[in-house]
Amino acid sequence: MPFDAMWYSVEAGQSSPRDCHPELELSVVLSGTASVETGGVITDMPTGSAFLFDSEEAHVIHNRQDIPVMIFSAYWMPVEPAEAHRPEASLTSASAEHADA
Secondary structure (H helix, E strand, O other), rough: OOOOOEEEEOOOOOOOOOOOOOOEEEEEEEEEEEEEEEEOOOEEEOOOEEEOOOOOOEEEEEEEOOOOOOEEEEEEEEOOOHHHHOOHHHHHHHHHHHHHO
């Protein structure tokens, strides 16, 4: 499978541990409002909101409400830069080989 997924909750008045990992992570708030901290900035994300963490982006989820926050997250390893997979690069190599023949 190209990605993994999980769901988790942050109890009322609590915060998740600081997290930082090589995977990209896309999260959706299923219920409540998640106060998402990254780069020293906290942004409130209500139910239905989605947010994306870049690879190695440290983050903490705070719950400033009196009900649990539920979050679904999908995460995956980043792929190589697009330059490595350009079709033009393959065509250029093939053209050069035919020119030598």
